[in-house]
Amino acid sequence: MSDYKKFPNGFLWGGATAANQCEGAYNADGRGLANVDVVPIGEDRFPIIAGKKKMFDFEEGYFYPAKESIDFYHHYKEDIALFAEMGFKTFRMSIAWSRIFPKGDELETNEAGLAFYEDVFKECRKYGIEPLVTITHFDCPIYLIEHYGGWRNRKMIDFYERLCHVIFNRYKGLVKYWLTFNEINMILHAPFMGAGLYFETGENEEEVKYRAAHHELVASALATKIAHEVDPENKVGCMLAAGQYYPNTPNPVDYWQAMEEDRENYFFIDVQARGEYPNYAKKKFEKLGLNIEMTQEDLELLKEHTVDFVSFSYYSSRVASADPELTEKTAGNIFASLKNPYLKASEWGWQIDPLGLRITLNAIWDRYQKPMFIVENGLGAVDTPDENGYVEDDYRIDYLREHIKTMNAAINEDGVELLGYTTWGCIDLVSAGTGEMKKRYGFIYVDRDNQGKGTLKRTKKKSFDWYKKVIASNGSDID
Ligand code: P53
Numbered sequence: 001m002s003d004y005k006k007f008p009n010g011f012l013w014g015g016a017t018a019a020n021q022c023e024g025a026y027n028a029d030g031r032g033l034a035n036v037d038v039v040p041i042g043e044d045r046f047p048i049i050a051g052k053k054k055m056f057d058f059e060e061g062y063f064y065p066a067k068e069s070i071d072f073y074h075h076y077k078e079d080i081a082l083f084a085e086m087g088f089k090t091f092r093m094s095i096a097w098s099r100i101f102p103k104g105d106e107l108e109t110n111e112a113g114l115a116f117y118e119d120v121f122k123e124c125r126k127y128g129i130e131p132l133v134t135i136t137h138f139d140c141p142i143y144l145i146e147h148y149g150g151w152r153n154r155k156m157i158d159f160y161e162r163l164c165h166v167i168f169n170r171y172k173g174l175v176k177y178w179l180t181f182n183e184i185n186m187i188l189h190a191p192f193m194g195a196g197l198y199f200e201t202g203e204n205e206e207e208v209k210y211r212a213a214h215h216e217l218v219a220s221a222l223a224t225k226i227a228h229e230v231d232p233e234n235k236v237g238c239m240l241a242a243g244q245y246y247p248n249t250p251n252p253v254d255y256w257q258a259m260e261e262d263r264e265n266y267f268f269i270d271v272q273a274r275g276e277y278p279n280y281a282k283k284k285f286e287k288l289g290l291n292i293e294m295t296q297e298d299l300e301l302l303k304e305h306t307v308d309f310v311s312f313s314y315y316s317s318r319v320a321s322a323d324p325e326l327t328e329k330t331a332g333n334i335f336a337s338l339k340n341p342y343l344k345a346s347e348w349g350w351q352i353d354p355l356g357l358r359i360t361l362n363a364i365w366d367r368y369q370k371p372m373f374i375v376e377n378g379l380g381a382v383d384t385p386d387e388n389g390y391v392e393d394d395y396r397i398d399y400l401r402e403h404i405k406t407m408n409a410a411i412n413e414d415g416v417e418l419l420g421y422t423t424w425g426c427i428d429l430v431s432a433g434t435g436e437m438k439k440r441y442g443f444i445y446v447d448r449d450n451q452g453k454g455t456l457k458r459t460k461k462k463s464f465d466w467y468k469k470v471i472a473s474n475g476s477d478i479d
Pocket of ligand 1: 380
C-alpha cells in the first residue's frame with residue numbers, strides 16, 4: 001500500500017490472552033470452579049441447551065483442557081519476559097473471578113488470588129508493559145450459576161460490583177486500562193460462556209438472554225463509574241466480537257438483513273458507548289413481547305457512565321442474506337455466517353478479510369467517535385515444528401501484515417482514532433471455540449497437544465522476530 005505511513009506515537013502494540021485459556025492451575029491456592037473449567041474439547045463443547053443435562057461439575061471420562069492449559073500460572077515470569085523481548089507495550093489478560101471470590105458471593109476475598117495478579121502486573125511494569133485487563137473473559141463462578149442462575153439474576157450486578165471495588169482499589173497505579181465484559185454480544189450466541197446461562201424447557205430464551213444482557217450492561221456502567229471514582233486515570237472500555245456484515249447481493253432485502261444483523265451486535269455497544277437503549281432495540285423488545293425490567297436508576301447509570309473507549313476482536317467480516325434457501329455457512333465459528341466467495345479461509349474455515357478490518361474500524365468510528373482498541377486479531381493455524389522445535393509460520397506473518405496495513409490505512413487515510421493493537425493468543429493457548437491446543441495463534445510455541453500431553457516448553461516461532469521488528473519500528477517495518 002503506497003500510502004503506508006507511521007503509526008501514532010505511543011501506539012500500544014502487544015498481545016492478548018484470557019485467564020481460562022492460559023492459566024491452568026484451576027484449583028490452586030483456593031481458586032473456585034468456573035463455567036470455563038467444565039467445558040470439554042470439541043466443536044460441541046457447550047451442551048447447555050433446554051432440556052439437556054447441565055454440566056456444573058467435572059465428570060468422569062471427560063478431558064477438560066482449561067484445567068492445566070499452558071500453565072501460565074506457574075510460567076508467567078518466563079512468558080512476560082518473552083513478551084518484553086518482543087517489545088510489547090501492552091499485554092491483554094483477564095482476571096479469573098473465582099481466584100478472587102471462589103464462590104462469587106462471599107464478602108471475603110481470597111488473598112492468594114489477589115496476590116497472584118498483583119505479581120503479574122508488577123512483572124509487566126518491570127518491563128514497562130501496560131496491562132490491559134478484562135474483568136470477565138467468558139468466566140463465571142460455577143457457584144453463581146448453580147445458586148443464582150448466572151447473569152439472569154439481578155444479584156449478579158452486586159457481586160460484580162464487589163469484584164470491581166476490590167480490583168480497582170488493589171491494583172490502583174498498576175492497571176489503567178480495563179475491559180468490562182469480553183465479547184459482550186457472545187451472550188446471544190453462546191450464553192453459557194460468560195453469562196453462565198442455561199435454559200429450562202419451554203422458557204423464553206430470548207427474554208432470558210436480553211434480561212441477562214441488561215444486567216451486564218448495568219454492571220458495566222457501574223464498573224466504569226467505580227473505576228473513575230477510584231482513579232481518574234483509569235480508562236474503561238467495552239468489548240465487541242466485531243466484523244461488519246456485508247449484504248450477499250445488492251438486493252435491498254439483503255442490505256436490510258445485513259443492517260439488522262449488525263444492529264444485533266452493535267446494540268450492546270450502542271448502550272455502553274452512547275448511554276441509552278437505541279429505539280430499534282426498544283421496538284424489538286416490544287414486538288417480541290420481551291419483559292426486561294429496568295429501573296430508573298439503571299437507566300441513569302447507563303446514561304452517566306459510558307465507556308472511555310470501544311474495543312473489539314476482529315477475525316473476519318460476515319455475510320447476510322434474506323434468502324432462507326441459502327445455507328452454506330462458514331465452518332467452525334460460533335458466529336457462523338454465509339460463505340463469502342471472494343475470500344479465502346483458515347484451516348478452521350474462518351474467512352480472511354483484511355480490508356474488512358478497515359471497514360469495521362470505519363463503521364465503529366462513524367457510529368461512536370470514541371477511541372478504539374483492536375484487542376484481538378490473528379490466525380488460528382496448525383503449526384508443525386521442525387526437528388529443532390522451530391516453526392516457520394509465514395502464513396501467520398502474512399495474515400497479521402495484511403491486517404496491519406489496513407489498520408494503518410484506517411488511521412492515516414480515514415482518520416479513525418486507534419489506541420492500540422493486541423494480537424490474539426500471543427503465546428499458544430487453548431481455543432475458546434473448540435478447546436483444542438492444535439489451533440495455535442502464538443508467536444511462542446508451547447509444547448502441549450490436544451490431549452494435554454507435552455513438556456510445556458516455550459519456543460520462539462519465526463513470527464516472534466517479525467513482530468519484534470514491527471514493534472521496534474512502531475509499525476513502519478512490516479516486511
Ligand atoms: P478460538 C468465536 C467467534 C469470534 C470470536 O477463538 C470468538 C469466538 C469463540 O470461539 O472468541 C474470541 O479460540 C475470544 C477468545 C478466543 C478467540 O476469539 O475459538 O474472545 O477467547 O480464543 C479465538 O479460535
